[in-house]
Amino acid sequence: MKTLAVLSRKGGTGKTTLALHLAVAAYAAGRSTLLVDLDRQRSALTWRRQRAFSGPRVVDAKPGALFSMQHAAERLDTDLMILDTSPSGEEDAEQAARCANFCLIVLRPNFLDLKAVAASAEMVQRLRRPACFVINQAPPRRAGQEVAAIPETVEALERFGIPVAPIGLRSRIAYQRSLETGHVAQEVEPDGSAAMEIFGLWRWVEEVLWPQEFRAIA
Numbered sequence: 001m002k003t004l005a006v007l008s009r010k011g012g013t014g015k016t017t018l019a020l021h022l023a024v025a026a027y028a029a030g031r032s033t034l035l036v037d038l039d040r041q042r043s044a045l046t047w048r049r050q051r052a053f054s055g056p057r058v059v060d061a062k063p064g065a066l067f068s069m070q071h072a073a074e075r076l077d078t079d080l081m082i083l084d085t086s087p088s089g090e091e092d093a094e095q096a097a098r099c100a101n102f103c104l105i106v107l108r109p110n111f112l113d114l115k116a117v118a119a120s121a122e123m124v125q126r127l128r129r130p131a132c133f134v135i136n137q138a139p140p141r142r143a144g145q146e147v148a149a150i151p152e153t154v155e156a157l158e159r160f161g162i163p164v165a166p167i168g169l170r171s172r173i174a175y176q177r178s179l180e181t182g183h184v185a186q187e188v189e190p191d192g193s194a195a196m197e198i199f200g201l202w203r204w205v206e207e208v209l210w211p212q213e214f215r216a217i218a
């Protein structure tokens, strides 16, 4: 079983949105998926209660219970555990990162998120956890060109020595509206741009987590 932690010490960067969309992508790809909601706001659990049909399992937990939960999930033949974390509580984020095979550090391409990301970068490096940054809510291209904030953010992130995921998420209404009915964007608009982004990011994450499977295919 693999564990993926979705982190950021800043509120509202898109941790829950990313965790839910990747959890459904993993589930749709046939991976037995458990999303663990570690945030007291219980946003992921609220989404799951709204969803009246099959999908990834979602449970809430206290960070202190993570190790025992990992063992229990393994016994239930879970393939992937995704940890949706809280923006507050350094200890909690550390506990999630310690359990994780890979960490996604989520940020929006703006000054304040970039400043806040340093704490998460320092933490994963101190704990020696493999990680990457995921840029979320990127503005649309203008006249076919990325707005300056994107290359500037990528350049600033490169100084941390942690890679930036090759696929980020743009700001799209589908990421918001789809959750209202317990869906995610790729279910509501399977051919839409959000679906393409999520599918591309999921494929990349999947290869990071299970490189041996991809080598076997190649």
Ligand SMILES: Nc1ncnc2c1ncn2[C@@H]1O[C@H](COP(=O)(O)OP(=O)(O)OP(=O)(O)O)[C@@H](O)[C@H]1O
Binding pocket: 008, 010, 011, 012, 013, 014, 015, 016, 017, 018, 039, 041, 043, 085, 086, 087, 136, 137, 138, 169, 170, 171, 172, 173, 175, 176
């Ligand atoms: N790519 C996106 N496009 C449009 N809206 C987005 C996108 N990602 C997130 N949002 C919106 O931004 C808000 C915050 O997202 P979300 O709740 O996922 O962040 P979070 O990091 O989990 O927040 P918290 O720190 O409070 O747990 C929500 O209203 C969500 O719908």
Ligand SMILES: [Mg+2]
Binding pocket: 015, 016, 017, 039, 043, 084, 085
């Ligand atoms: Mg959240």
